[in-house]
Amino acid sequence: MTQLEKLYQKVALKVIQRCHGGIKLTKHGKILQVYDPQRHIWSKGLVGLIIKEECTNANLRDWEIVNVRSYIIKDLLRNSDS
Structure with missing residues (x-):
């Protein structure tokens, strides 16, 4: 994993934490709503x-x-499958 990918992943986790998991996805993996x-x-x-x-x-x-x-989106889909 390159440095930029690690940075993107870190920022994505910050967004998810900021929303406390309040992100709703459509069936096709698009972000629908966020709290x-x-x-x-x-x-x-x-x-x-x-x-x-x-x-x-x-x-x-x-x-x-x-x-x-x-x-x-990848992280949320991975967590919803678990």
Whole structure:
């Protein structure tokens, strides 16, 4: 695993922890809704904002958000199968 992959995975885990597992996925593995305890709301469009905030905190570029999102989905799908 490269350094960037480790960083993406770390940021993805931060997003999951921030949402306390309150992320709902569709059957096809797309993020449907997320609960943000800092704002106390469920939202469909908030996922991108939360990921962007955590990526900015980790000094990642805007185009790297896609990589972080894929790690979030992989981790959630892996945990739901267990």
